[in-house]
Amino acid sequence: MKKVLVILYGIIAYVVFLAAFLYAVGFVGNMFVPKTIDSGEEIPILTALLINVALLSLFALQHSVMARPAFKKWFTQYINPAIERSTYVLLTSLLLLLIYWKWQPMATIVWETENAAAVVLTILFFSGWAIVFLSTFMISHFELFGLTQIFQNFKEQSLTYPKFQVNWFYKLVRHPIMLGFIIAFWSAPTMTTGHFLFAGVTTAYILVAVKFLEEKDLKKLIGKDYETYQKNVPMILPLTKFKKGCK
Numbered sequence: 001m002k003k004v005l006v007i008l009y010g011i012i013a014y015v016v017f018l019a020a021f022l023y024a025v026g027f028v029g030n031m032f033v034p035k036t037i038d039s040g041e042e043i044p045i046l047t048a049l050l051i052n053v054a055l056l057s058l059f060a061l062q063h064s065v066m067a068r069p070a071f072k073k074w075f076t077q078y079i080n081p082a083i084e085r086s087t088y089v090l091l092t093s094l095l096l097l098l099i100y101w102k103w104q105p106m107a108t109i110v111w112e113t114e115n116a117a118a119v120v121l122t123i124l125f126f127s128g129w130a131i132v133f134l135s136t137f138m139i140s141h142f143e144l145f146g147l148t149q150i151f152q153n154f155k156e157q158s159l160t161y162p163k164f165q166v167n168w169f170y171k172l173v174r175h176p177i178m179l180g181f182i183i184a185f186w187s188a189p190t191m192t193t194g195h196f197l198f199a200g201v202t203t204a205y206i207l208v209a210v211k212f213l214e215e216k217d218l219k220k221l222i223g224k225d226y227e228t229y230q231k232n233v234p235m236i237l238p239l240t241k242f243k244k245g246c247k
């Protein structure tokens with residue numbers, strides 16, 4: 001019975017994640033969905049700024065704390081380790097839904113494009129999301145979102161977590177998922193102040209979190225191989241050439 005509940009919980013977490021992810025495309029792109037980054041009544045700009053920064057900070061805090069190995073070690077004393085990843089995924093998704101719900105539009109235009117430029121930016125926007133989605137499969141999509149772990153629990157197998165990968169996009173940059181997000185967030189044919197704030201804060205958070213949190217953990221976990229990877233493959237921008245000899 002417990003094992004079935006674990007499966008149910010993991011599947012619900014994954015479905016909520018999929019919904020939050022798909023909604024994100026419409027929310028940031030101002031398309032397909034009822035509430036977007038630029039829709040709704042405007043409130044005084046300072047109040048909007050405070051609410052939006054608070055929402056993004058809440059997301060950054062949850063993400064930074066719950067992804068750390070020390071937190072996971074503490075947390076899995078109280079919950080079944082098989083649902084640790086699903087819980088992280090579920091809370092992340094719920095916070096995303098909160099952002100969509102409470103986000104305050106700030107409608108002043110920063111830039112506006114037309115014709116070819118607008119088409120190019122729209123293509124880049126969708127390419128960014130495609131990079132994000134495809135990259136999750138290059139690591140291990142179903143482990144990353146907790147599904148593998150709940151089925152391993154069902155079959156009473158020991159839990160596995162994503163293995164260190166240097167494949168496909170991961171040969172070009174160390175953080176293609178984050179690169180995809182950055183491309184999607186900045187590729188706006190019409191950029192408003194609210195969208196600019198969203199893109200600016202999330203990009204700053206990504207750069208800091210990746211360098212000072214995620215890579216620190218990965219270096220500890222993987223050791224020399226990750227250091228070699230850092231030396232040979234650029235962090236976010238695929239500007240430097242991939243050198244041979246990186247495992």
Ligand SMILES: C[S@@+](CC[C@H](N)C(=O)[O-])C[C@H]1O[C@@H](n2cnc3c(N)ncnc32)[C@H](O)[C@@H]1O
Pocket residue numbers: 135139162163164165166170174175176177178179210214218
């Ligand atoms: C949301 S993913 C983001 C991965 C990476 N920062 C990116 O932007 O593509 C976070 C998880 O990916 C794992 N991860 C990061 N780089 C990895 C790699 N090269 N191979 C396997 N897992 C990796 C981290 O340990 C973490 O659990």
